[in-house]
Amino acid sequence: MHPVVKLVLIVAVVMAIAVLYGRIFGRRDREQRYVGLTDAVRSKISHEISAGHKINAVKIYREATGAPLPDAKRAIDSWFVPGQGPGVRDAAAAWTEGRLTAEARNRISELVTAGRREDAMALYAEATGASDSEAQAIIRSWDTTQNY
Incomplete structure (x- = not known):
């Protein structure tokens, strides 16, 4: 086997391992502390939804809870905002x-x-x-x- 082909295969295998490692373990900041859904956070989320800014609401939810994107989107889609709906x-x-x-x-x-x-x-x-x-x-x- 030609040395260039070997080098390309080695690089491809290393990249595949790096991608799989990142998918499995994610890029989590070990120092980050999630505050959870406090009343202040709930109020901010309700305000963003009321203003029509669902993307910002999802971002706030994820920052507070550490939830993955699909779960955060599902939670925001079913979020109850008093006086609306x-x-x-x-x-x-x-x-x-x-x-x-x-x-x-x-x-x-x-x-x-x-x-x-x-x-x-x-x-x-x-x-x-x-x-x-x-x-x-x-x-x-x-x-x-x-x-x-």
Whole structure:
């Protein structure tokens, strides 16, 4: 075998080993400490999502938790931001369509404020005829400051 071919093969094998090593062990900074999802971090993430900056939210999530990119993207895609989401639109529609009375709306807001979300979900489902999953989605994003 020609010496140049041997040299090329050796370089290729060394590069393959380096790539595999990097994929398996990653480039982790051993000195880096992850802070986790503190209230401040959660607030920053919610703010970035509300502003439409999902990439920044993913970056903040990854820096705080050390999660791999696919997990961070999945977490941000399912992130709950109070006052946004399908529940707000559905609650407003239920009010304007007459399915939710003012009395029921006020009672639901009281229950949500008191932290009794299960009772609020049951009341919403009973008042509007929504399914349990629909009621859960709506109460999950119920904003007591909105005048539905």
